[in-house]
Amino acid sequence: MFLPYMPDVARCELSLRELNQMWQLIESSAKMNCPAEARLLLPAMVATRTGFAHLEQALIANLVQEKVNQVLANLGTQARYAIDILVRNLFERTADVGFLATDADLCTFVADFADDSDHDHHRASLDAARRRLAAYRDKYTVYDEILLLDTGGRVLVQADMTTPVAHSLDPLLAATLAADGYVETFRATDLRPAKSRALVYSHRMRDPRSGAVVGVLCLCFNFEQEMDAIFSAYRDPSHRANMLLLDADNRVVSSADPLWIPAGVQVPVNTQGAGGAARPLLFGGREYLVQTFGCNDYQGYPGPTGWKAQLMVPLDLAFRDSGADVIEGADAQLVQGLLSHAQAFSPPLHELMTAVTRTTRTIGRIVWNGKVTSHGDGNGNRLNTILDQISGTGARSDALFSRSIRDLYQTVLAASISQAELTAQLLVDMLDRNLYERANDCRWWALTAQLRRGLAEGGDDDAIKTVLAHINRLYTVYARLFVYDRQGRIVAATGAGPLPCTHVDADTLGRVCALRSELDHHVERFAPSALYGGAPTFIYHAAIRHPEQAANVVGGIGVVFDAGPELANMLHSGVAGRSNMHAYFITPERQVLASTNAAHPPGATLALPATQLAALLAAADRNGRSSGALMMEHDGQYVIAACSRAAGYREFRLGAGVEQPVLALLLESFGPVRDARELAALGAQAVQVEPMDGAEAAGTGTGTDYAIFHAGGALMALPARTVQEAVPFARVQRAPGNHRARVGMLDVAPGGGSKQFVWVFDLALLATGRAAVITDNSQVMLVTFGAGAIGLLVDDLHSVQQFSDDALTASPMGAGAQALAPRLIMANGGHLLIEEIDLERLALRLRT
Incomplete structure (x- = not known):
């Protein structure tokens, strides 16, 4: 359904299909050219090819789903924030009209206006009332008109003299006179003849002396201006999606792009969130992804009945590249550390990574075991050719999967970064809009x-x-x-x-x-x-x-x-229950104004280095936006941090030095920071090993084959003749014995004979004194040990290489009898040293 709109994923699918055909060719070649030598490898090769086929399906499905999820998440966030901002704004209007309708001077003016015998007094009081309305409107620029009417609908005075109104027959007057509180009206009205519709808040007025109802106050909200501001702030900057305000009948009230989707048309909606919108919706002959969010009550105010915010993006535009690679240029160790917590922030990504790693390790183990078992065998050349083909194709498969997983990881992180930036922007917007009302309220009431x-x-x-x-x-x-x-x-x-x-x-x-x-x-x-x-x-x-x-x-x-609950309400509304995200209002000096984290109460100083805060603000400046986001380490956690400056709302903050500078800060945690040793164990670095005199050794056949592996953060080796095979650590039964390095036992059938149990020991602990960090990469080598065998736990397998005796040198660390590696193998022209484990010393260590 979505794949035709994702050319990058389609290209990946084609490459995976070609690799699957390559695996089939290798199998056929092995069966024809060396059936006897390959008989033990073929079952594993078939299983590997089948595993890659399943991985191909899972990878494509996950890439598609994550891209869809990212689009829906962004659309949903924009829609939810837009309606939230609007409802909070309109709540303030309901309070304003209730206050102004009790203004004693205005109420007296309305009550006395019927007596027009004193024309001079009438003219003076009219001028005074008009000045008073203008004074109110000057302080609250959200209103484009304020009108006072008597009970018969006659307009007594209005603030906007460019569109004079003498009389109104609008039914809202009768409804307002009959109501105890405010009346909210949105439609065409003769109160605003120059507009096709108006949002009016009306309230009846009483004579302050007698208490009799004498008229109606109407506050006309500058609706179009406000919607333009919301669209500008929360619509996708690329304008690939349209932002809409809908009524109870799903008709467009206001559109960010009316030439695309005009007001008045009915559109399909998706009020079920991401879970209910995994299918496109058809509108005007075009398929769209849609997210719709209705009003949430604020301070008991539900918003206009049935109003909703909606984002719609056409499928053919939804998945175009929307930004730079968030991983590119980032610290590699930070990226690897974040990825190690994929299970927490993207279980599908973690499952896919695990499956790819498992399959890749299986290929490596097939090749490694094949090389070990064929060492010194004059008839093993044909098998080695097959093994080299397996190794090369496995490397291509691993590279393709790694690149695809990186793309998937990029998609997930880009979504988190985008969400964090938008949330930070929302928070300062909510704060400034709220404080705008506070600054205006005190001036109104004065x-x-x-x-x-x-x-x-x-x-x-x-x-x-x-x-x-x-x-x-x-x-x-x-x-x-x-x-x-x-x-x-x-x-x-x-x-x-x-x-x-x-x-x-x-x-x-x-x-x-x-x-x-x-x-x-x-x-x-x-x-x-x-x-x-x-x-x-x-x-x-x-x-x-x-x-x-x-x-x-x-x-x-x-x-x-009431800063405590009000600021907290804004922050909690922004994070919307995301337990791994904390939000803060802080000053540039990092004083906390409010927080969703109980460890940082108001008045505390946030333990965020000034350099990190400066980097976040610099990122916002580079983006040309008010918000910036970065991946970083904070308080022992890998986090995505976003920060936004309070930039003002309408005329609020225009006066320098009046308002205190405020920042919104988001910290989304993904898991604890890994130390270098943990990261090394999670993914041993791909070190290329070439014999010091590889050409000569290969030509004379006088060299020794060594099985090379990672253990304790170092490259180590054993003569290949002493190694039987390697198996995944997952097969080990954990059963520690009376030796501190013993980690369990393994049932094996060497040479195809009957099964027997062997003890497994931690080679890193024996060689370095530090226990191995067990990961999905951990392997167990079965090593000939006297008349039997033992298992050695290692971090990962590397390769099988041949070295001449000239490549060996005494280790400066191996002089003592307790050292397990008395000799070093000099590889890569002497620039890489590999520790050769001495089995006799190992036996002595195990006995003691």
């Missing part, structure tokens, strides 16, 4: 007539507290609201428990009183505050000005952000 008159006239503090309590019920993200006078005395406050202090500090008071206009605010740096129970938080302030003398500051309002 305009409240009851607060301004109360402070100017030294009036009833209880009346101020009543206003604050009403606001706090609407805006649940605050732990406390408080109002203070020109001397810094807190005159009223909300919040649980008694007020812990009576005054704001002198520095804060001075900064608030020095604010130049109603558009300015002051925010205290994130730090512990008595007003927040001693915990760290942000506190936003705005100056409250005299109702008739705007230049005269009569006090201020402070809003204590």
Whole structure:
């Protein structure tokens, strides 16, 4: 289904098929040219070819599935984040309309407007109301219109005079007058005649003196502008996928590319996530991969009914290369260490790696055993030719599988890196959007007539507290609201428990009183505050000005952000239950503002080296994006780390030095860091070994054949005549005896005779004093030992080579009787030394 759209995988499949044909040719050649010599090898060759055939199917299936999973994961993340951001934004609108509908001056204006006998007063109050609406809209640029209407639908005043409206017949007015709370409307409306549709939040207004319902307030959200911002931030930069907002009937509300998929059309959806979308969906004669996510409640607000975010990518575009190789240029040891934990982050990849390794080791063991058993045999040349063919074809097979596994590994890591970068971007976006609301809230509320008159006239503090309590019920993200006078005395406050202090500090008071206009605010740096129970938080302030003398500051309002749960909610929403991922808000100095990791509470300093943080930010700069991600080691773990700078939202953060710089940091752990010895044991380096005088030895036949292997991190050798065969360590029955190097026993049938048990000993422990690290590569060599045999555990097999006696030299480490390798084999022109194990010394070591 998907393979025709993945040319790289199709090419891999063709190469694997050609290799399978090569294995069949080798089998046929062995049967015809040396049937007697190859009779013991043929069953293993058939099993190996069959194993490669199964691996071919598994590899292709895994490559296809991982590529599909990566696309679906990216689409799903973008869709989930887009709808989450939108719902959080709209929640704030529901609170705004509830607050502004109780503004005493506006409510009085609406109540008094019916009495138009005093035209001069009417004109003055209209101008004042219009200025007031403009002042609110200037602080909240998410609104493109604010209107006040009487109960009959007459528009009394509006903020946007470029599209004048005199009267409305929209049914939302009757619905709003009948409702106790806000009404959310999205469609065409005569309130916004220049727009084909509008998102309106409306709330009825009451006369502050009589309590009678006198009119309706309408806040018109700048919907198209907001959707453009979301599309820009969370749509795939390559624009191969289209991002959509859908309604309850799966019709397009808004499209990132309306020329491709316009608003109003109905599209297929996939609300089941990656598990339910392993098939393409047809739309407009084209097949797509689709991911759809609906609204999650935020602070009890469910979002507009049935709204969903959706990403759609055509199959013919879905699998095109979308970025640089994330492995290329990375530290090889880091990449190998990460890959060693494949079982944790990609079980299919781990299973495939294990199967390929097992098959490759089987081929190596077939060749190694064949070379060992044919040493010194004048009739073994034909078999050696077959063995060389097996070895060469096995190397080609291994190289192809290794390259394909690397591609699979690259796909998995690229998906993790992309997810981490997008999550980091989402987190700072959520933070800035949230703090944007906090900065605007305090400035909105500073305009409240009851607060301004109360402070100017030294009036009833209880009346101020009543206003604050009403606001706090609407805006649940605050732990406390408080109002203070020109001397810094807190005159009223909300919040649980008694007020812990009576005054704001002198520095804060001075900064608030020095604010130049109603558009300015002051925010205290994130730090512990008595007003927040001693915990760290942000506190936003705005100056409250005299109702008739705007230049005269009569006090201020402070809003204590409920930072603990609110910041944690953002972080947990971003990581979405991924247990191996931790998210942090930090300052550039690495102070923690919030964390999903209990080991790093707010106020702590994150133990991340400054060099690593700088490297992450530099990666973001190189990418030309706000987020950067790298593979690295952190706190004893292999991690993918991503970092994003808080860059602002709308006009928020435009004023330098007002807001505290914040970074979002993601750390996704894949497993503990391996030491060098573990990594060496997991994959012994492919060292080429050539005899020092290979041509001469081959020509005269006077050399000695040596079986070469890896043990204890070194290359070692035994004369081939002393070795019977090698078998995988998995056949060993673990049964330690009274010798510290004994690791178990093995049942064997040497020479095809009856089975017998032999003890297996750890050669690395005997030779170096350090126990072997047992891996899937571990092998056991059966070695002739007196009249019987023993097994020697080694890290891996290497090759069988012939060396002349001139290639041997005494080992400087082998002078003592306890040394197991008194001689060294000088290979590769003397640049490579191989330790020759002395079996007599080994026997002595085992007896003692």
